[in-house]
Amino acid sequence: MKLTSLAVIFVIIISPFIFISGQEAETAIQDQRLRYYYDNIIDNAIVDSAFVLSNRGTGLTYAGDVNISDTDARELAAQAFFDSVYYSFNAKGNPSLMARVDACIPILVFLEREGFSLYALDKYKNIDGQNEIRHIWFPMQHYIGEVISGRFIIRYTIDSKVYVFDMADQSLKEGDYSDFDDIIPYFIERQAFEDIRISAIKNSVQEEIMAYMNYYNQWALGRSISVKLEFPSIDDADWKRALTDEGIIVFAQGFPILSGKNYRHYALGGARVIRKAPITGYTYQGILYYCRASCVHFRNTIISDPAFNQDSIIYFSNAYEAAANGHFPCPYCRP
Ligand SMILES: [Zn+2]
Structure with missing residues (x-):
C-alpha cells in the first residue's frame, strides 16, 4: 500500500475522534457559559432580595412610612429573590417550571441581628390532602457559642451585643461584649471577641444547614426532582463578609448543565452595601x-x-x- 493511501485511511479512521474532541471542547465552553449565566441569575436575585430586606420591604411599595415587621420583610425579600429568578428563567406563572426552579434552590438562609432563619423546601399536605413541596420558614435559631470557662453560655448577635448565661447562678445578662471582659477573658481584646463571635455564628448556621440537609436527603430520596444536597464549602472570607451585617445566603444546585460536575453555587447578599x-x-x-x-x-x-x-x-x-x-x-x- 502506498503511503498516501495509508494516510487517507488514517485520516478516515481518526477524523471522527478529532471531530468529537472538537465537539467536546465546544460543549465545555457552552457549559461554562451556562454555569456563568446561572451564577449571574442567582447573584442578581440575591442583590434584589438583600435590597428589599435592608429597606424593610419599603423598596417594593411607596408606603415608606409604614412599619413593616421583620417577619414580613423576610417574606418580601424571599419573594423578591424567587421572582427575580423566575423571571430570569421565564418561568413566572408556569407552576411546573417554577417547581423545577424551586427544587434547584433548596435553601435560603436569612442572617439577622438576633438570629437566623432557614427558608427551605419542605413537604406538606395541601388542602386537597395531596403532598406538595415548597419553601417554608423554619423557626429562628440563635447564634450560640461554645461554653466558656465551664460555666458561661454566650449568645452572640450580628454586632457587639451579647447575652451571657451563667450556669453557676442561672443568671442571664445582656450588654456589649466589653461589659463582660472581667469574667470572660476572650472579651478583653476586640480581635479575640470577633474571632470567637464569627466562629460561633458560622458553627450555629452550619449545624442548622447540615441538620436540614440530612432531613431533606431522607425524605427527598428517590424523588425525580431531587438532587442530593451537599454542603458547599464556603470561603472563610465570605463568612466574614456575610457575618458583619444582616444578609442572606443562598444555595443553588442541580440546574441542567451540558457536561462535567453537577452545578453548585452559593451566593451571599449583604444589606450593608446598599444601606450605607x-x-x-x-x-x-x-x-x-x-x-x-x-x-x-x-x-x-x-x-x-x-x-x-x-x-x-x-x-x-x-x-x-x-x-x-x-x-x-x-x-x-x-x-
Ligand atoms: Zn477621605
Missing part, C-alpha cells in the same frame, strides 16, 4: 477621589471649600467600583 452607600466619589482640584462616608477630611475641609463642586459627588458601593470609574483613594481615610 459607603464610598463617596468626587472631583477636587481637577482630580477624581473617593472617600469613606466617615472621612473627616472630606467632611471638614473639602465640602466647605467654596471651590468644591457639590455636583461632582457620586456614590459607590465599594472601593473597587470607585477605582474602576477612575477615582483615586483619598490619602486621609485610605478607603
Whole structure:
C-alpha cells in the first residue's frame, strides 16, 4: 500500500475522534457559559432580595412610612429573590417550571441581628390532602457559642451585643461584649471577641444547614426532582463578609448543565452595601477621589471649600467600583 493511501485511511479512521474532541471542547465552553449565566441569575436575585430586606420591604411599595415587621420583610425579600429568578428563567406563572426552579434552590438562609432563619423546601399536605413541596420558614435559631470557662453560655448577635448565661447562678445578662471582659477573658481584646463571635455564628448556621440537609436527603430520596444536597464549602472570607451585617445566603444546585460536575453555587447578599452607600466619589482640584462616608477630611475641609463642586459627588458601593470609574483613594481615610 502506498503511503498516501495509508494516510487517507488514517485520516478516515481518526477524523471522527478529532471531530468529537472538537465537539467536546465546544460543549465545555457552552457549559461554562451556562454555569456563568446561572451564577449571574442567582447573584442578581440575591442583590434584589438583600435590597428589599435592608429597606424593610419599603423598596417594593411607596408606603415608606409604614412599619413593616421583620417577619414580613423576610417574606418580601424571599419573594423578591424567587421572582427575580423566575423571571430570569421565564418561568413566572408556569407552576411546573417554577417547581423545577424551586427544587434547584433548596435553601435560603436569612442572617439577622438576633438570629437566623432557614427558608427551605419542605413537604406538606395541601388542602386537597395531596403532598406538595415548597419553601417554608423554619423557626429562628440563635447564634450560640461554645461554653466558656465551664460555666458561661454566650449568645452572640450580628454586632457587639451579647447575652451571657451563667450556669453557676442561672443568671442571664445582656450588654456589649466589653461589659463582660472581667469574667470572660476572650472579651478583653476586640480581635479575640470577633474571632470567637464569627466562629460561633458560622458553627450555629452550619449545624442548622447540615441538620436540614440530612432531613431533606431522607425524605427527598428517590424523588425525580431531587438532587442530593451537599454542603458547599464556603470561603472563610465570605463568612466574614456575610457575618458583619444582616444578609442572606443562598444555595443553588442541580440546574441542567451540558457536561462535567453537577452545578453548585452559593451566593451571599449583604444589606450593608446598599444601606450605607459607603464610598463617596468626587472631583477636587481637577482630580477624581473617593472617600469613606466617615472621612473627616472630606467632611471638614473639602465640602466647605467654596471651590468644591457639590455636583461632582457620586456614590459607590465599594472601593473597587470607585477605582474602576477612575477615582483615586483619598490619602486621609485610605478607603
Ligand atoms: Zn477621605
